[in-house]
Amino acid sequence: MNAIQLEAPFTEEKIRNLKVGDSVEITGVIFTGRDAVHKYLHEGGKLPDEVNLKDGILYHCGPVVIEDENGAWKTVAAGPTTSIREEPYQWQVIRDYGIRGVIGKGGMGPKTLEACKEHGCVYLHAVGGAAQVLAECIEETSGVYMMEEFGSPEAIWEFKVVKFPAVVTMDSHGESLHEKIFADSVAALQQ
Amino acid sequence: MVELIRRTSAELPDDVHRAILSSLENERKGEIAEATLKIIDKNIAIAKNKSQPICQDTGSVLFYVDCPVGMDQIAFEEVAKGAVIEATKKGYLRQNSVDTLTGVNDGTNVGRGAPAFHFHQTRSNEIQVRLVLKGGGCENVGAQYALPNTKLKANRDLEGCKKVILDAVIQAQGKGCGPGVLGICIGGDRATGYEYSKHQLLRKLDDTNPVPELAAMEKEIMDKANTLGIGPMGFGGKTTLLGVKIGCANRVPASYFVSISYMCWAYRRHGAVLSPEGSIESWLY
Numbered sequence: 001m002n003a004i005q006l007e008a009p010f011t012e013e014k015i016r017n018l019k020v021g022d023s024v025e026i027t028g029v030i031f032t033g034r035d036a037v038h039k040y041l042h043e044g045g046k047l048p049d050e051v052n053l054k055d056g057i058l059y060h061c062g063p064v065v066i067e068d069e070n071g072a073w074k075t076v077a078a079g080p081t082t083s084i085r086e087e088p089y090q091w092q093v094i095r096d097y098g099i100r101g102v103i104g105k106g107g108m109g110p111k112t113l114e115a116c117k118e119h120g121c122v123y124l125h126a127v128g129g130a131a132q133v134l135a136e137c138i139e140e141t142s143g144v145y146m147m148e149e150f151g152s153p154e155a156i157w158e159f160k161v162v163k164f165p166a167v168v169t170m171d172s173h174g175e176s177l178h179e180k181i182f183a184d185s186v187a188a189l190q191q
Numbered sequence: 192m193v194e195l196i197r198r199t200s201a202e203l204p205d206d207v208h209r210a211i212l213s214s215l216e217n218e219r220k221g222e223i224a225e226a227t228l229k230i231i232d233k234n235i236a237i238a239k240n241k242s243q244p245i246c247q248d249t250g251s252v253l254f255y256v257d258c259p260v261g262m263d264q265i266a267f268e269e270v271a272k273g274a275v276i277e278a279t280k281k282g283y284l285r286q287n288s289v290d291t292l293t294g295v296n297d298g299t300n301v302g303r304g305a306p307a308f309h310f311h312q313t314r315s316n317e318i319q320v321r322l323v324l325k326g327g328g329c330e331n332v333g334a335q336y337a338l339p340n341t342k343l344k345a346n347r348d349l350e351g352c353k354k355v356i357l358d359a360v361i362q363a364q365g366k367g368c369g370p371g372v373l374g375i376c377i378g379g380d381r382a383t384g385y386e387y388s389k390h391q392l393l394r395k396l397d398d399t400n401p402v403p404e405l406a407a408m409e410k411e412i413m414d415k416a417n418t419l420g421i422g423p424m425g426f427g428g429k430t431t432l433l434g435v436k437i438g439c440a441n442r443v444p445a446s447y448f449v450s451i452s453y454m455c456w457a458y459r460r461h462g463a464v465l466s467p468e469g470s471i472e473s474w475l476y
């Protein structure tokens with residue numbers, strides 16, 4: 001299958017062109033953020049200047065990162081974590097920071113779907129559990145922020161990714177693959 | 192024992208890998224489902240080659256031990272806990288165990304109820320240890336139903352059981368990192384029901400249930416679930432489940448539970464026969 005190449009900068013135009021069911025391969029800089037980061041931003045916390053989320057992609061991930069002999073970071077496992085926990089906060093983070101893509105697993109709810117439509121953002125579903133394959137797509141672990149406040153898995157990691165595979169399961173036109181598959185599966189069960 | 196943990200974390204058992212490969216064959220070429228299963232297969236290979244966790248959530252650490260009469264279970268627990276600490280240091284297990292009261296993760300994976308031990312005495316002289324690493328995402332989509340269930344029109348019979356089991360599959364969608372495997376117990380009380388449901392996950396995927404009614408039910412649920420179109424990760428496709436394993440236990444007349452444990456594709460289960468001194472004599476899977 002030919003995946004759509006989604007390369008930085010992640011402009012609104014590129015994002016609006018994506019539809020649910022599209023396979024993409026992401027190349028560029030992305031930032032991780034999970035529970036602690038979302039709660040912090042929701043409560044009005046400020047991001048360090050280096051973390052520029054405008055036209056950026058946020059990855060729901062608590063990676064396993066080690067430091068090599070030269071003091072460089074190396075990410076050895078980087079699968080997605082369950083996204084629905086961020087449902088109360090995600091819409092606001094999309095609105096306030098101009099995020100164009102959220103990577104995670106399991107899908108998200110109506111508030112996020114609405115924010116995707118209004119502000120031009122997509123939800124990108126990575127393969128849950130594929131920690132090794134996804135870590136290999138990280139060419140460079142180029143920074144870490146708020147490590148002291150949140151600890152390693154919850155910190156904001158900056159990754160340069162190359163051809164990171166994901167599927168668009170919520171697009172910027174109000175469509176959700178999760179809703180569709182759920183409805184179809186219920187209908188199939190009745191048969 | 193550390194080797195058992197390493198192997199469980201990094202290497203998928205053959206029966207599970209074969210099931211994934213045959214579902215890969217079966218998916219339509221060029222679809223998302225096929226691409227997803229390919230990523231999963233690649234992930235399995237990398238983890239094995241690098242001796243690294245298949246999935247970063249290395250899960251709840253569950254030991255199932257068949258032991259001869261007279262084996263010192265306390266000593267066994269001490270050795271196993273030491274191995275868990277060691278395996279965590281080596282990175283085979285993530286620092287994954289949190290004190291529920293204080294929220295503190297001391298980084299050892301050992302604490303109240305962790306790891307969990309299930310001992311079973313047998314007349315044989317062999318010690319058999321099985322280890323399951325059960326991830327959180329799939330554990331969260333497990334479910335327990337009390338029959339009758341009016342909403343699902345499920346009565347206290349095998350038809351009723353099938354209805355609630357398929358409902359669990361629908362509710363789980365791809366959220367437990369499907370394609371998954373169901374371990375199920377019909378009957379029992381709430382606690383033993385769940386416990387027996389996890390015991391079913393110790394069975395090989397290609398075995399046959401010795402109870403004909405249950406074997407038929409396993410097949411029926413598996414076939415039906417794979418027509419629902421949920422597919423790997425819930426992206427759509429033909430592979431929603433890789434296996435269904437059902438056991439049953441007596442119940443009291445007043446209750447009728449169906450307990451369902453969902454295991455993700457990263458089905459980490461291994462086991463070994465140990466010598467009386469504790470060295471590995473042979474592998475079980």
Ligand code: SF4
Binds near residue numbers: 129327
């Ligand atoms: S459900 Fe399984 S594969 Fe998915 S993240 Fe959890 S442990 Fe990993």
